[in-house]
Amino acid sequence: MRLDLALPQKAAARSRRLSRDRLTAFLMLLPSLVAIAVFVYGFIGYTAYVSMSNYTTARIDLSFVGLDNYLNLFGQRRFQENIRNLIVFTSLFLVICLVFGLALALLVDSGVRGESVFRSIYLFPMAVSFIVTGVAWRWLFTPGDLEPTGLNLLFDSLGLGFLKARWIADTSVWPNIEVPGLKVKLLVPLAVIPVALAAVWQMSGFCMAMYLAGLRSIPDEIREAARVDGCSEWQVLRHITLPMLRPITLSAIIVLTHVSLKTFDLILTMTGGGPGNKTEVPSLYMYELRFSQFNTAEAAAVATILLILVSLLTVPYLVYNRRAQAAEQ
Amino acid sequence: MNAPFTLSRQAAPRLRLTRVLLYAVMIALAAAFILPVYLLIITALKDFSEVSLSRMWDLPSQFSLESFNRAWNGGQGTTGMRGSFLNSVIVVVPATIISCLLGSMNGYVLSKWRFPGSETLFTLILFGMFIPYQSILVPLVMVLSSIGLYATLPGLILTHVVYGIPITTLIFRNYYASVPRELVEAGQIDGADFFGIYRRIMLPLSAPGFVVVAIWQFTSIWNEFLFGLIITNDPRLRPVTVALQNMSGSQFTQWNVQMAGALIVAVPTLLVYIFLGRYFLRGLLAGSLKG
Numbered sequence: 001m002r003l004d005l006a007l008p009q010k011a012a013a014r015s016r017r018l019s020r021d022r023l024t025a026f027l028m029l030l031p032s033l034v035a036i037a038v039f040v041y042g043f044i045g046y047t048a049y050v051s052m053s054n055y056t057t058a059r060i061d062l063s064f065v066g067l068d069n070y071l072n073l074f075g076q077r078r079f080q081e082n083i084r085n086l087i088v089f090t091s092l093f094l095v096i097c098l099v100f101g102l103a104l105a106l107l108v109d110s111g112v113r114g115e116s117v118f119r120s121i122y123l124f125p126m127a128v129s130f131i132v133t134g135v136a137w138r139w140l141f142t143p144g145d146l147e148p149t150g151l152n153l154l155f156d157s158l159g160l161g162f163l164k165a166r167w168i169a170d171t172s173v174w175p176n177i178e179v180p181g182l183k184v185k186l187l188v189p190l191a192v193i194p195v196a197l198a199a200v201w202q203m204s205g206f207c208m209a210m211y212l213a214g215l216r217s218i219p220d221e222i223r224e225a226a227r228v229d230g231c232s233e234w235q236v237l238r239h240i241t242l243p244m245l246r247p248i249t250l251s252a253i254i255v256l257t258h259v260s261l262k263t264f265d266l267i268l269t270m271t272g273g274g275p276g277n278k279t280e281v282p283s284l285y286m287y288e289l290r291f292s293q294f295n296t297a298e299a300a301a302v303a304t305i306l307l308i309l310v311s312l313l314t315v316p317y318l319v320y321n322r323r324a325q326a327a328e329q
Numbered sequence: 330m331n332a333p334f335t336l337s338r339q340a341a342p343r344l345r346l347t348r349v350l351l352y353a354v355m356i357a358l359a360a361a362f363i364l365p366v367y368l369l370i371i372t373a374l375k376d377f378s379e380v381s382l383s384r385m386w387d388l389p390s391q392f393s394l395e396s397f398n399r400a401w402n403g404g405q406g407t408t409g410m411r412g413s414f415l416n417s418v419i420v421v422v423p424a425t426i427i428s429c430l431l432g433s434m435n436g437y438v439l440s441k442w443r444f445p446g447s448e449t450l451f452t453l454i455l456f457g458m459f460i461p462y463q464s465i466l467v468p469l470v471m472v473l474s475s476i477g478l479y480a481t482l483p484g485l486i487l488t489h490v491v492y493g494i495p496i497t498t499l500i501f502r503n504y505y506a507s508v509p510r511e512l513v514e515a516g517q518i519d520g521a522d523f524f525g526i527y528r529r530i531m532l533p534l535s536a537p538g539f540v541v542v543a544i545w546q547f548t549s550i551w552n553e554f555l556f557g558l559i560i561t562n563d564p565r566l567r568p569v570t571v572a573l574q575n576m577s578g579s580q581f582t583q584w585n586v587q588m589a590g591a592l593i594v595a596v597p598t599l600l601v602y603i604f605l606g607r608y609f610l611r612g613l614l615a616g617s618l619k620g
Contacts, residue, residue: 014517021523025442028434028523032494033450039491040457043465043472050467107355112348120606121359127602127609128595129552131570135591136365136579139584149382157386201362253330262461264335265554269574286463291559300467307464316457322452 008019044307058294069301077183078277079302080286086281088188090260092196093203097256098249101207106237108208109215119212123205134269136279137198140169141270152233168317171275189278195270200264207252212247215241254317258310282306352484366595373397373589380585396589400576407583412565412592413572417551419482420568424489425546428497431490432542436501437531440500441513442523451502458495463553470559484508488560489550496549497542500615505531537608544605548598569594 051069054061073079108119125133140150143166148156152164166172170190177186218241226236266285267273273280273288282302290299372380378395402411439451469488470479478484508531516526557568566573572596577587600607 007554017522018517022442022444024523025438026444029438029450032431032435032454032498035491036454036457036494039465039469040454042461042470044460047464047467093565107351107358110351112351116360118355119550121362123606123610124602125362126613127598129550129554129570129573129598131554132367132399132553132579132591132595135587136369136572138577140365140368144382149385154386165482166533176399201365205362206613209613213614239390258459262463264463265574266569268576272578279370283461286466290467292538296467303463303466305459306461310459310461314456316460318452318455326448 002147047300047307048304050297051304053297054123055297055298055300056294058292061199065297069298070305073298073305075183075300079282080182080184080300081277082280082282082285084186084263085186085192085277085279087188088192089196089199089263089279089281090257092193093199093260094253094256096200097207098252100204101252102211102245104204104208105211105215109212119208122208122213125202126206128202130263130265131269133198133202134266137194137201138168138270140192141198143167149285166190168271168279169275171278173278191275191278193264195267198270199260199266201268203256203259207256210248210252214245250317253314253329257261257313261306261310261313369588369595372585373400373592375585377585396585397593399583399586400589400593402444405583407576407586408570408572410569410576410593413567413569414565414593416561417568417570420485420489421547424493424550425543426485427486427490428493428546429539429542431494431530432497432501433539434527434533435494435498436503436505436538437527439498439502440505441508441510441526441531444512450496454498455495457492458499462492466555466559474561479560480566482561482566485556485560485566485568488556489546489553492556493546493550496615497546497597500542500612501535501538502543503615504541508534512529540605541608541612541615544601544608545615548601548609548612551598561563 018129052061052064052066054063054065104122108115108122112118142150143152143164144150147153148164151167155161155163168191172190173185173187174188174190179186222244223236223240227233227242231239262283263281264287267281267284268287271279273284283306286299286302288305289295289302371388372385373396374392374394375389375396376391377395379387379389398406399405399409401409401411403411417604422525433456439447473479473484473488478487512530513526516530521529527614552570553568554570554574557571561571563569573587573590574591
């Protein structure tokens, strides 16, 4: 009898403690939630609000002007150049990084000796600051005016003179097409290419690491079975490995593209946006608008456009990721 | 029975050739990856008299630490990086420690004390990891100024801690998700409360998680540039990355000093990478969400 009485009491005490613990748990999370609410969502909201005002740093004028700043930006030759450069930079960086990263992963995964040494060498640039990368690669890609320097000099001494180029000093745009309604010529500003290559040097190891993790999760038996059935290595890659790596490729595209849209320090150090704005992207222009021209409202508009671009990419991914996790549980 | 035998006999020489080619390609690629660092090192070790653009790729005929001395201590129009290096240390150490503690607590709550809506909150926190920081710079400067933290190192620490919450929470949450639910339930039956379970069950299992997060935060805060540039609006408070960018922008002729400076900035994170690369890799992969 006493036992019968004691048990529900104990259970009641436990459930009281559990609900107190739940409250504690929530309270422990609260500071972070508040910080994120203010520093991420509050700040983004404020930036969006400023982007629709007349705010300059000298004159704090928050009167609403609608989308004027945005319309003004899209009509500027300079901002159109920014967008063109960003699209070209991101496309080059993304495609080369994915292909190169996959190739590195397949090489490292091919059962060679010393694979961990190779892997470490291909990945080490990820541990280095973009500023360091920028300093090193700026000198490699400085073509030299009177006599060749950097890579051009190296190519000369290796008998690879045909590889020489103007690199970050190249002001030309290829193929330089005029499009009615646009103030910029399309398509590829050649100076963007070396900057994208430096970014590939830094990030392709990351792509390799993602693909390696993916390759390790494919059971050996599947590929082995295909080989026994007479598939060539190419067929195994094309019909088994690559399809199974598709989720990795999706993640890599999201991560690399969003890094690329945000790139700031690398370009600032390598070219400062030059020559003649040929490598400038919105993140640099925003910095100049806010901290040199003191046009805060327009800087906020550039920042908001950048945020929208990144969100279009990452929000669906976050939602998809959340659904996939919920389905697993 | 005979077929595979003949096949392998024919394949053997071709296989060996492929193997040699494979190594050749991999070694060539490794050389290409090391090339920029090689250039940094040979240039930084050259005597000033030997520094010339046309002899960029020549090895130094004698080792000299002049460039490092100039990059570190300054002199002849160069601002040394010693002070900036110290600033970076002052920012990185507390920011990393606080990030670890916050991330661990958040990860514990979000993996073991889920409540209605906690998954949605987690997703909302994660979004903070993807935003371009340009989109928060304007109000960040205003808010830091109004609370007296603009142009101070504590202001920079606070900023790094706040924007580090998403990634540290993510890594710890995924890490704690692998701790069996039964362990937590056993702790509850034994009468342990929220903190008791954290201290006696979760923390003893957390060492690898702390190492991963600490290395991640150390590396990314050390290498960070934009916040350092905006918030420390004072040459004496600059972190190393900003000092290096400044050196490379203003001292165009003394490129050997820049290269020495670049090495000084790179060494701490490279050392961490060399000795704790495994954990660095785990943090890196966690950034792609699924880990």
